[in-house]
Amino acid sequence: MSATKNIMKNYAKNAELDEFLQNELANAGYGGVEILKTPIGTRITVSVIRPGLVIGRRGMGIKGLTSTIEQKFGLPNPQVSVLELEVPELNPMVMANRIAQNVMRGGAFRRAALWALNSIKNAGAMGAEIMVSGKLRSERAHHEKYRVGVVPKSGEMASKAVREATTHVLLKMGLYGIKVKIALRDAVPSEVEIVEKRPEETQKEGDEGAKAQE
Numbered sequence: 001m002s003a004t005k006n007i008m009k010n011y012a013k014n015a016e017l018d019e020f021l022q023n024e025l026a027n028a029g030y031g032g033v034e035i036l037k038t039p040i041g042t043r044i045t046v047s048v049i050r051p052g053l054v055i056g057r058r059g060m061g062i063k064g065l066t067s068t069i070e071q072k073f074g075l076p077n078p079q080v081s082v083l084e085l086e087v088p089e090l091n092p093m094v095m096a097n098r099i100a101q102n103v104m105r106g107g108a109f110r111r112a113a114l115w116a117l118n119s120i121k122n123a124g125a126m127g128a129e130i131m132v133s134g135k136l137r138s139e140r141a142h143h144e145k146y147r148v149g150v151v152p153k154s155g156e157m158a159s160k161a162v163r164e165a166t167t168h169v170l171l172k173m174g175l176y177g178i179k180v181k182i183a184l185r186d187a188v189p190s191e192v193e194i195v196e197k198r199p200e201e202t203q204k205e206g207d208e209g210a211k212a213q214e
Helices: 003-024 051-055 057-073 092-104 109-122 155-161
Strands: 030-038 041-048 078-084 127-134 142-149 162-171 174-183 200-206
Touching: 003 030, 003 057, 030 092, 041 051, 051 057, 051 078, 057 078, 092 109, 092 127, 092 162, 092 174, 109 127, 109 142, 109 174, 155 162
Parallel strands: 041 078
Antiparallel strands: 030 041, 127 142, 127 174, 142 200, 162 174
16 A cells, blocks of 8 residues: 555544544543554544543443444554543634534524634633534525634644634534634744734625535
């Protein structure tokens, strides 16, 4: 197998594992996973809000999860550890899932997005951007963006400071995508001046079949 095909295969497997964990650990407040292959196996670090729900009584929960991962994904000697999220509001996966849960309970997308922006801002983020796509106000699919503060779009600052995550929610009108980007203030050099902005709805575009991806 060529190096390129091997990389693509690993990427696809990692994406499948991430999706599996997102569903499996939803009640624990899943915030993402880091996967590192080592000479002795595969090190998997799962970030959650409530680690006790993952570990379980006498470690039975994490043992069962490790066994499932090994059998389902064929990872050699997986070593699963759990990391508690100290500030969940600065984790894009957590916030995307919170927006999804809000609208599943009947809340409006715009209100849920603006609430999330305020929560992220109050937690100390440099900025955040939320994009929601789907049939929001009509039969035609489009997307809306909401932004607060500063979110670098390119360059070294963007690669270091910005974290992003995407989730989907199925409602009566169809499938909706929710993409959250959070710019972390701690990752920005102290000499950079930040110009703050208020939470706002920044863009509405008609885009047939749009998804929560740029």
